[in-house]
Each structure stands twice: as structure tokens, then as C-alpha cells.
Amino acid sequence: xxxxxxxxxxxxxxxxxxxxxxxxxxxxxxxxxxxxxxxxxxxxxxxxxxxxxxxxxxxxxxxxxxxxxxxxxxxxxxxxxxxxxxxxxxxxxxxxxxxxxxxxxxxxxxxxxxxxxxxxxxxxxxxxxxxxxxxxxxxxxxxxxxxxxxxxxxxxxxxxxxxxxxxxxxxxxxxxxxxxxxxxxxxxxxxxxxxxxxxxxxxxxxxxxxxxxxxxxxxxxxxxxxxxxxxxxxxxxxxxxxxxxxxxxxxxxxxxxxxxxxxxxxxxxxxxxxxxxxxxxxxxxxxxxxxxxxxxxxxxxxxxxxxxxxxxxxxxxxxxxxxxxx
Amino acid sequence: xxxxxxxxxxxxxxxxxxxxxxxxxxxxxxxxxxxxxxxxxxxxxxxxxxxxxxxxxxxxxxxxxxxxxxxxxxxxxxxxxxxxxxxxxxxxxxxxxxxxxxxxxxxxxxxxxxxxxxxxxxxxxxxxxxxxxxxxxxxxxxxxxxxxxxxxxxxxxxxxxxxxxxxxxxxxxxxxxxxxxxxxxxxxxxxxxxxxxxxxxxxxxxxxxxxxxxxxxxxxxxxxxxxxxxxxxxxxxxxxxxxxxxxxxxxxxxxxxxxxxxxxxxxxxxxxxxxxxxxxxxxxxxxxxxxxxxxxxxxxxxxxxxxxxxxxxxxxxxxxxxxxxxxxxxxxxxxxxxxxxxxxxxxxxxxxxxxxxxxxxxxxxxxxxxxxxxxxxxxxxxxxxxxxxxxxxxxxxxxxxxxxxxxxxxxxxxxxxxxxxxxxxxxxxxxxxxxxxxxxxxxxxxxxxxxxxxxxx
Numbered sequence: 001x002x003x004x005x006x007x008x009x010x011x012x013x014x015x016x017x018x019x020x021x022x023x024x025x026x027x028x029x030x031x032x033x034x035x036x037x038x039x040x041x042x043x044x045x046x047x048x049x050x051x052x053x054x055x056x057x058x059x060x061x062x063x064x065x066x067x068x069x070x071x072x073x074x075x076x077x078x079x080x081x082x083x084x085x086x087x088x089x090x091x092x093x094x095x096x097x098x099x100x101x102x103x104x105x106x107x108x109x110x111x112x113x114x115x116x117x118x119x120x121x122x123x124x125x126x127x128x129x130x131x132x133x134x135x136x137x138x139x140x141x142x143x144x145x146x147x148x149x150x151x152x153x154x155x156x157x158x159x160x161x162x163x164x165x166x167x168x169x170x171x172x173x174x175x176x177x178x179x180x181x182x183x184x185x186x187x188x189x190x191x192x193x194x195x196x197x198x199x200x201x202x203x204x205x206x207x208x209x210x211x212x213x214x215x216x217x218x219x220x221x222x223x224x225x226x227x228x229x230x231x232x233x234x235x236x237x238x239x240x241x242x243x244x245x246x247x248x249x250x251x252x253x254x255x256x257x258x259x260x261x262x263x264x265x266x267x268x269x270x271x272x273x274x275x276x277x278x279x280x281x282x283x284x285x286x287x288x289x290x291x292x293x294x295x296x297x298x299x300x301x302x303x304x305x306x307x308x309x310x311x312x313x314x315x316x317x318x319x320x321x322x323x324x325x326x
Numbered sequence: 327x328x329x330x331x332x333x334x335x336x337x338x339x340x341x342x343x344x345x346x347x348x349x350x351x352x353x354x355x356x357x358x359x360x361x362x363x364x365x366x367x368x369x370x371x372x373x374x375x376x377x378x379x380x381x382x383x384x385x386x387x388x389x390x391x392x393x394x395x396x397x398x399x400x401x402x403x404x405x406x407x408x409x410x411x412x413x414x415x416x417x418x419x420x421x422x423x424x425x426x427x428x429x430x431x432x433x434x435x436x437x438x439x440x441x442x443x444x445x446x447x448x449x450x451x452x453x454x455x456x457x458x459x460x461x462x463x464x465x466x467x468x469x470x471x472x473x474x475x476x477x478x479x480x481x482x483x484x485x486x487x488x489x490x491x492x493x494x495x496x497x498x499x500x501x502x503x504x505x506x507x508x509x510x511x512x513x514x515x516x517x518x519x520x521x522x523x524x525x526x527x528x529x530x531x532x533x534x535x536x537x538x539x540x541x542x543x544x545x546x547x548x549x550x551x552x553x554x555x556x557x558x559x560x561x562x563x564x565x566x567x568x569x570x571x572x573x574x575x576x577x578x579x580x581x582x583x584x585x586x587x588x589x590x591x592x593x594x595x596x597x598x599x600x601x602x603x604x605x606x607x608x609x610x611x612x613x614x615x616x617x618x619x620x621x622x623x624x625x626x627x628x629x630x631x632x633x634x635x636x637x638x639x640x641x642x643x644x645x646x647x648x649x650x651x652x653x654x655x656x657x658x659x660x661x662x663x664x665x666x667x668x669x670x671x672x673x674x675x676x677x678x679x680x681x682x683x684x685x686x687x688x689x690x691x692x693x694x695x696x697x698x699x700x701x702x703x704x705x706x707x708x709x710x711x712x713x714x715x716x717x718x719x720x721x722x723x724x725x726x727x728x729x730x731x732x733x734x735x736x737x738x739x740x741x742x743x744x745x746x747x748x749x750x751x752x753x754x755x756x757x758x759x760x761x762x763x764x765x766x767x768x769x770x771x772x773x774x775x776x777x778x779x780x781x782x783x
Contacts, residue, residue: 255481255507282480283480283481283483283484284480284481284484285479285480285481286479286480286481286482286506286507287479287500287506325499325500325506325508
């Protein structure tokens with residue numbers, strides 16, 4: 001077990017998988033000579049050479065299309081989005097080509113593609129670079145969507161994503177790259193896609209949260225513990241396929257649920273999670289499922305407004321108290 | 327053709343009704359006579375029928391919705407009919423039957439269908455123009471709804487169901503009075519009997535000393551206030567309306583039941599014939615006696631406007647014997663009506679009376695089976711009651727209280743022998759009839775039961 005940053009864990013996962021499987025290659029903007037805008041591909045060009053670490057022009061649709069074609073022909077491309085907001089330019093390649101190719105080719109072509117990069121609100125990245133892009137992808141049949149919250153998850157889930165035979169959307173976070181944590185050394189350590197994890201055990205309320213919201217929930221849980229409210233936190237880790245059994249199981253135990261979501265709430269992840277909780281655990285609920293989401297507005301640049309737009313600890317605590325009738 | 331389905335008036339006492347469930351969905355084809363919904367009144371659950379055919383186009387009041395009698399609850403029409411005008415004109419404006427949406431509607435005592443302006447004037451009103459703030463003062467309709475519908479979390483309902491606790495006796499601590507888990511658990515733990523108190527060890531000073539009786543500490547509540555069920559509330563409201571303003575008088579008679587019991591044994595020995603109860607014989611006897619004594623089969627007709635202190639307008643003498651049968655239930659009683667007892671043969675009466683009683687206990691009576699009695703029979707014979715007197719169920723003019731058939735010594739031609747006797751007491755409305763009329767009625771009942779072959783004629 002080594003302590004390393006989230007960034008280093010991703011780098012290690014790429015390195016291990018490229019060593020393990022010569023079909024794996026990385027393609028994207030500034031991934032080679034510059035070693036990645038957030039230094040996730042540091043040292044990879046030196047170790048694997050420019051045939052496997054490929055710098056591209058600023059052309060997301062083009063290099064994502066190269067990735068789809070390469071995957072169809074048997075390679076295992078890892079496409080880096082400098083920020084996931086840029087994937088909007090590659091949406092047609094991801095949604096119409098990668099996600100549907102296995103279906104439309106009658107099973108002849110699968111697309112073992114990983115599209116990875118940072119997304120979600122960060123620190124003053126403003127309206128166009130702060131979006132929770134997972135909402136654009138988990139709606140699409142044929143895509144798997146991963147949001148890893150810790151260094152160990154980043155490594156274990158990225159390795160599983162690369163080994164998966166289907167297209168996987170893997171969205172990291174600028175704010176988490178420097179987070180440190182213990183990461184298993186075993187080069188065969190992986191975390192299966194579609195498995196949630198209980199980050200904190202509790203008895204009174206289940207909070208479902210991932211990425212930055214998960215860390216914020218942990219802080220709120222400590223505060224509320226002083227008032228005798230015991231918060232359980234479930235991190236889905238993979239949004240699609242979603243581990244509904246773990247979430248529903250937790251709600252059956254606590255009888256209350258609050259879903260956190262950094263992005264705007266309308267038709268968001270919280271809507272989906274609260275819907276299946278209501279469908280599967282209705283008779284176990286002692287209160288309506290609450291959602292705490294970002295405000296319905298573009299992300300402002302001004303720091304004070306940015307803080308108002310994202311779910312605050314106070315709002316999260318208030319929602320938890322409401323469902324606990326406390 | 328557009329058929330408006332309105333909350334039916336299922337009993338004289340009924341002011342509001344609650345939809346329990348719809349047995350047809352919007353879009354289902356229905357024909358006249360189909361059972362389309364179940365309604366809960368203050369007395370019982372009843373099924374309502376469609377009075378017109380077509381398609382159930384719109385359910386205006388959903389399950390759980392409580393509305394005044396006469397309010398639109400659904401629309402049956404042909405698929406091509408435009409029903410938007412009907413929905414817009416209905417008091418609840420076709421919106422979901424929420425409490426809020428109804429909060430400022432006054433329950434109308436006039437027939438709503440007549441009091442509404444023509445539909446056309448309403449058609450331009452958008453269905454959503456009315457926004458009613460939750461905070462408005464509750465109208466009587468809202469209060470009625472609040473008392474009928476219990477707000478509880480799903481978990482609280484589950485725990486209550488598992489532990490057999492009635493949610494209506496719990497007050498909720500959640501938002502807007504929602505009953506949540508802690509309320510149910512609190513109610514479960516509060517009135518629990520105190521655990522057995524182990525007596526303090528007492529040094530025994532000697533054997534002959536009388537023990538001091540110590541009342542053990544009793545932690546349980548001294549009393550408990552139970553909420554009235556809708557049925558109990560209705561009975562509590564209705565009975566003083568009878569006993570106070572209606573001057574009752576009582577006439578009791580003892581009947582020799584030997585021959586009736588013999589006849590019954592003989593009839594019940596017949597193959598393939600319905601079993602006849604003593605009560606069936608009493609029903610038939612009363613039916614004949616009522617037609618012979620129409621003054622007892624009578625009601626007082628109140629003056630139009632209905633104010634209690636106005637002079638009564640007429641005495642309505644019924645030419646049919648529709649007999650209400652008081653059926654005891656766990657939570658009260660109900661009187662389904664067996665119609666046309668004067669013309670139905672005894673076997674038919676036996677079958678129908680049993681069916682009515684069974685369905686009354688199961689809460690499955692139809693609307694029309696609960697009103698329209700001209701006279702009522704209340705029989706407590708199965709409880710080993712020798713005699714009692716009953717309270718008249720207005721607007722009926724009289725009610726017969728029937729005791730048990732008992733064996734007792736009787737004098738017959740100077741000889742004492744064991745006879746079977748039954749006491750009946752008729753309670754009569756003195757505004758409608760006098761003592762002699764009641765006595766003559768009982769005389770006829772007595773003669774019919776003592777010469778019971780007359781019941782078969």
C-alpha cells in the first residue's frame with residue numbers, strides 16, 4: 001500500500017495497463033510533450049514513445065473518432081479530454097458511434113474505448129468549464145459512466161475501464177488531482193465497474209454522493225454526529241451501471257435518503273436515484289427523498305457566486321435534518 | 327352523451343363521501359350498471375354503479391379524495407365528446423383532488439348540477455386559473471378531508487399495520503402533521519402495561535400478621551381517548567337527532583313461539599330449501615302487520631326548508647314494507663334494507679337477509695341497499711337478551727326490538743308446562759301514531775307468529 005495523489009494513481013493505472021497490454025494507447029491534446037494539462041500522463045511519452053502517446057490538434061471530434069475506429073479494429077485507446085466540457089464537441093462520436101456500434105453492427109464491432117478527463121465544478125473555471133458532464137452520458141444506452149472519488153478508486157476503476165470491452169466515460173475532477181490516499185501496489189488490483197461503496201456507516205440517513213460532494217458530505221456527517229444524527233454515506237462510483245442494490249439496502253436500513261449532486265438538479269443524477277429509491281424502498285421510507293443540487297444557472301466566475309451556486313454544507317445539513325425531522 | 331358521475335347521497339345522514347378506489351381506469355369502456363368505484367361514507371363502504379355508458383373519460387376525484395355529496399367525481403362520455411367544459415365547470419376544476427385545491431370551495435347544499443351556469447360560460451376558463459394558497463382558513467370540507475385522510479410516511483404505515491395500531495389515534499409530529507416512525511413507535515411504547523413489579527422483600531415478623539395490601543405502582547395511563555371511527559361519529563351525531571326530538575313510546579308484548587319454532591324446524595328439514603331463522607319469521611310477520619297497520623309504517627314529512635321547529639307538513643304512509651335490519655359490526659352498526667318484504671316469500675327473505683347481513687359485515691353493501699327503509703327490526707336475541715327497547719331511526723316511525731326465545735313455565739288450560747316465549751318491544755314516534763296503533767300492530771305480529779302458517783300464505 002503506497003500513499004499517492006489521485007493524479008499519480010491515474011498515471012500508475014495507465015502505466016500498468018500499457019505495460020500489460022500493447023494494444024493500449026493514449027491520444028489527446030498535450031498528452032505527450034507537455035505530459036498532460038493536469039500532468040496525468042507524466043513520463044508516459046518517455047516510457048512508451050510517440051506511437052502510443054499521441055499528441056493531437058485541438059480537434060475533439062477528430063481524435064475521438066480516431067479512438068472509435070481504432071477500438072473497432074482491436075486496439076484499446078484511452079482518449080483524454082483536457083476538460084470533459086470539451087467532449088461536447090465529440091458528442092456525436094461518443095453517442096452515435098461508440099455507444100451504438102456494437103448494437104448497429106449486429107455484434108460485429110465492439111468499442112473498447114475509454115474517454116477520460118476532469119469534469120464538474122472546480123475553482124473559478126466559470127460557466128463553460130465547470131459542468132457536470134456525466135449527465136450528458138449516463139442517459140445513453142451502451143455507455144458506462146465512472147466517477148471515481150479517491151486515489152484507490154481512480155486506479156482500480158481506470159484499470160477496469162481500460163480492460164472493459166465497451167466504451168467507458170471516465171470523469172475525474174480538477175479539485176481531486178492533489179488528494180492523497182492509500183493505493184494498493186498490486187498491478188492486478190482492479191475495482192469492478194458497477195459497485196458502490198459505503199464510505200461511512202450510519203444509522204439515521206443515507207447520503208448518496210460522489211466526488212467533491214462526497215467529501216463535503218463526510219464533513220457534514222462529522223458535524224451532525226455531534227447532534228446525534230448518524231449519517232451513512234454511499235458513493236456509487238459507477239453511475240452506469242448503477243449499484244442500486246447497495247443504495248437501496250442502505251436506505252432500507254436508515255429509512256431516509258438525501259442525494260447530493262454538484263450540477264443543476266433538473267433531470268439529474270439525484271432525480272434518477274430518488275426515483276429508484278422510491279420505487280424499490282417505498283414502504284421503508286420515513287420521509288420523502290431529498291435532493292441537494294447545484295442551482296439552475298450557469299456557473300459564475302466570481303468566487304462568492306460560485307460558492308452560492310454549488311451545494312453548501314449548510315444546505316446539505318439542512319436537508320439531512322429535514323428528512324430526520326430533527 | 328356525457329354522463330356526470332357525482333358523489334352519491336347514500337344515506338339520509340351523508341354529507342360527504344370519500345373515494346376508496348376506482349375499479350375502472352380513465353379510458354376504460356363502461357356500460358350502465360358496471361361497478362366503477364368504491365365509496366366510503368360515514369356508515370360503510372359501498373360500490374357505485376355507472377348510470378350511463380361510454381368511456382370513463384376523466385376521474386375528477388382520485389382515491390382518498392373526499393367531497394360533498396353531489397360533487398362531480400368522474401365523467402363518462404363517448405370518446406368523441408368534448409368533456410373539457412364539464413371538467414372546468416366542476417367545483418374542483420378538474421385538478422387533482424388535493425385538499426389545497428378544494429380549500430376555498432364551500433360545500434354546496436343545493437344540487438350543484440342545477441346551480442351551475444350553463445357550461446359554455448365556463449369553457450373559456452383555463453383549468454389552472456385558480457391558485458389556492460395552502461394557508462387559507464380551512465373550510466368545513468377541508469376539515470372533513472383532514473379527518474378522513476391520515477398523513478403518514480410509508481414506513482409509519484408499515485409499522486402501524488404490523489403492530490395493529492390505528493393511525494387515526496396518533497398525532498403526527500412531521501411536517502403538516504405527517505405521522506412518522508417515531509410517532510408510531512412512541513404510541514406503541516407509551517400505553518404499554520407496566521412491567522410486573524417485584525414485591526419488595528419484607529422481613530417476616532411472624533406468621534399471624536395480616537399482610538398490608540400495597541397497590542403496586544401503576545405507570546400506565548389512567549384512561550385512553552380513542553378517536554371516533556367515521557361510523558361511530560355518525561351514530562353519535564344521529565341518535566340524539568332521534569331520541570331528543572322524537573317522542574318515543576314503547577309497547578311490549580310476549581309471544582308464544584312454540585308453533586313458530588316447530589314450523590321453522592319443519593321448514594329447515596326440507597331438502598334444498600334455504601334455512602329459515604327466527605328473525606326471518608319476524609321480518610315476514612312485521613311485513614304483513616305493517617301493511618295491515620299503515621299508521622305504523624309511516625314517516626313524518628318535515629316542512630320544506632327542514633328547520634326543526636317548523637310544523638310538520640304531512641304524515642307519509644308507506645304502501646311497501648321495506649325493512650331495515652340492524653346488523654352489529656365491530657365498530658358500530660348498520661341497517662341494510664330488505665325491500666318489498668310484504669310480497670317476497672319467506673324463503674326469499676331468508677336468502678336475501680343472510681346475504682345483506684354478510685355483505686354488511688364485509689363492508690360490501692351497495693348504495694341503494696342502505697337507504698329507504700320504512701321500518702326497522704333490531705334483534706338482540708342471539709345475545710340472550712330477554713327484552714330491550716330501540717331508538718327510532720328517523721324518518722321511520724317505528725322500530726321493533728326483538729329479544730331471545732326462552733323456555734319458561736306457562737299456564738295453559740290450567741296446566742303448567744314448558745313453553746317457548748319471545749318478547750318484542752315496538753318503539754313508536756308519538757307524533758305519527760298513538761299507543762293503540764302500536765298495540766294493534768303488535769297484536770298482529772303476535773297472531774302471525776303464533777299462527778305461523780299465515781306467514782306462508
